[in-house]
Amino acid sequence: MVTETSESRPTAPVRVMLIDDEEPIRRATRQWLNLAGIEVQDFSRAREALAVIEADAELVVVSDIKMPEMDGLAFAKACRAIDPDLPVLLVTAHGDVGMAVEAMRDGVYDFIEKPVEPDLLLDRIQRAWEKRQLVLENRKLRRILEQGPTLERRMIGNSAAMVALRKQVLQLGETPVDVVINGATGTGKELVARCLHDFSVRRQQPFVAVNCGAIPENLFESELFGHEKGAFTGATGQRIGKIEYAQGGTLFLDEIESMPLNFQIKLLRVLQERKLERVGSNREIELDLWVIAATKVDLADASARGDFREDLYYRFNVAELQLPKLAQRVEDIPSLFDFFGHKAALQYQRDYLEPESDDLAAMMDYGWPGNVRQLRNVAERYVLGMGSSRRVRSILGQSDSVATESSGQGLSERVQQFERQLIIQSLRKHQGSIQAVTEALQLPRRTLNNKMKQYQIVRKDYL
Numbered sequence: 001m002v003t004e005t006s007e008s009r010p011t012a013p014v015r016v017m018l019i020d021d022e023e024p025i026r027r028a029t030r031q032w033l034n035l036a037g038i039e040v041q042d043f044s045r046a047r048e049a050l051a052v053i054e055a056d057a058e059l060v061v062v063s064d065i066k067m068p069e070m071d072g073l074a075f076a077k078a079c080r081a082i083d084p085d086l087p088v089l090l091v092t093a094h095g096d097v098g099m100a101v102e103a104m105r106d107g108v109y110d111f112i113e114k115p116v117e118p119d120l121l122l123d124r125i126q127r128a129w130e131k132r133q134l135v136l137e138n139r140k141l142r143r144i145l146e147q148g149p150t151l152e153r154r155m156i157g158n159s160a161a162m163v164a165l166r167k168q169v170l171q172l173g174e175t176p177v178d179v180v181i182n183g184a185t186g187t188g189k190e191l192v193a194r195c196l197h198d199f200s201v202r203r204q205q206p207f208v209a210v211n212c213g214a215i216p217e218n219l220f221e222s223e224l225f226g227h228e229k230g231a232f233t234g235a236t237g238q239r240i241g242k243i244e245y246a247q248g249g250t251l252f253l254d255e256i257e258s259m260p261l262n263f264q265i266k267l268l269r270v271l272q273e274r275k276l277e278r279v280g281s282n283r284e285i286e287l288d289l290w291v292i293a294a295t296k297v298d299l300a301d302a303s304a305r306g307d308f309r310e311d312l313y314y315r316f317n318v319a320e321l322q323l324p325k326l327a328q329r330v331e332d333i334p335s336l337f338d339f340f341g342h343k344a345a346l347q348y349q350r351d352y353l354e355p356e357s358d359d360l361a362a363m364m365d366y367g368w369p370g371n372v373r374q375l376r377n378v379a380e381r382y383v384l385g386m387g388s389s390r391r392v393r394s395i396l397g398q399s400d401s402v403a404t405e406s407s408g409q410g411l412s413e414r415v416q417q418f419e420r421q422l423i424i425q426s427l428r429k430h431q432g433s434i435q436a437v438t439e440a441l442q443l444p445r446r447t448l449n450n451k452m453k454q455y456q457i458v459r460k461d462y463l
């Protein structure tokens with residue numbers, strides 16, 4: 001069997017499957033086709049041939065019609081059931097027009113009359129082969145499109161660390177074992193979790209994300225396990241828990257380090273036994289789950305300190321993905337910046353101009369405490385033209401205090417920052433028209449003026 005890549009396809013030999021119950025005819029045809037450089041696999045019985053035909057088979061079928069057991073027409077029909085576009089060339093006895101007409105009506109690819117004229121046979125085979133190549137090529141393209149963007153377009157970056165990470169993601173997707181993703185803020189833990197699922201054998205099944213840091217301790221159990229009606233005061237109806245929603249698919253436990261200790265033991269049981277009981281029910285539900293956890297902390301340290309159960313840590317320890325900080329893979333910065341810049345340009349209907357080389361240099365030098373999320377914010381601000389000029393460096397100058405979540409800013413500062421960005425965006429959009437901005441943001445003129453003063457926004461910069 002020859003394996004081919006699409007590049008080598010034009011020179012790949014044509015492959016024919018030949019079915020004829022008469023040995024001498026079969027041998028003569030095979031020899032003739034072999035001489036023309038065609039690979040031939042021949043069978044005396046249609047059933048035997050049928051057993052080896054698969055959808056997407058890269059071949060042309062040539063079959064006699066009159067054969068014992070299964071005749072050519074029945075065989076052609078069976079072939080079409082396996083692959084409706086598989087080319088089948090039927091060899092009919094002289095004058096058997098009725099049969100040929102029926103074959104055509106049945107959608108059989110082609111027929112050729114006995115005695116077979118060798119050059120004509122070659123010509124028909126060649127044409128059928130070319131058509132088959134096109135069909136297979138189209139199917140391949142369609143499958144690629146249906147899969148959506150490739151992993152390279154989702155997890156950007158060609159540093160050794162990213163290349164290795166993408167490989168691990170695809171490997172884990174084939175044989176999903178529970179895994180923990182470890183990385184600092186903004187390094188892409190959630191993105192990686194979604195990619196793990198989207199590129200896995202479970203991609204058609206549900207993906208359920210749970211942020212363990214966001215669930216109050218007393219609600220944990222019913223949120224995750226669900227409960228029966230009347231299980232506790234306030235349980236007025238039945239509730240399906242997050243774990244059960246993920247049945248058959250993937251459960252993503254984000255910020256697993258913030259899971260209450262007393263719940264960790266319950267989770268461990270679920271992971272080990274793959275069973276669950278809703279609160280207030282004795283019925284065990286069998287689970288089929290892929291569990292992915294994410295954490296910002298070193299779980300080994302946390303379990304040594306007693307903040308995280310050691311047995312749960314060991315349960316997850318089997319497969320671990322370590323996400324590097326952005327500053328540890330600076331070579332990815334230009335492509336990430338481009339990616340986020342183009343995306344923002346599309347979203348805000350702006351142009352994206354590639355940053356200048358000294359801007360790039362400044363970015364490669366910068367520490368990026370907020371990692372990829374911070375870079376994304378900087379690229380957005382760059383596209384929106386914030387800062388005194390478009391240059392990245394002036395944005396970076398302010399960036400430590402505005403763009404990162406780890407900057408220790410409180411809610412009100414961040415809300416103000418957001419408010420400032422909205423006003424600037426709106427001024428740009430309406431080319432400095434105060435009237436239009438007051439309408440768009442539904443603000444009284446006086447309030448807008450006060451806020452512009454407060455945020456040092458000057459109207460003439462946007463005219």
Ligand SMILES: Nc1ncnc2c1ncn2[C@@H]1O[C@H](COP(=O)(O)OP(=O)(O)OP(=O)(O)O)[C@@H](O)[C@H]1O
Binds near residue numbers: 155186
């Ligand atoms: N390699 C990458 N390619 C493209 N986008 C990325 C990449 N890594 C991260 N991002 C993007 O950066 C942003 C932050 O990523 P994400 O939310 O996954 O980080 P995280 O590690 O979960 O952060 P946190 O710890 O703060 O929850 C998202 O918009 C994500 O899509």
Ligand SMILES: [Mg+2]
Binds near residue numbers: 189190
């Ligand atoms: Mg996250």
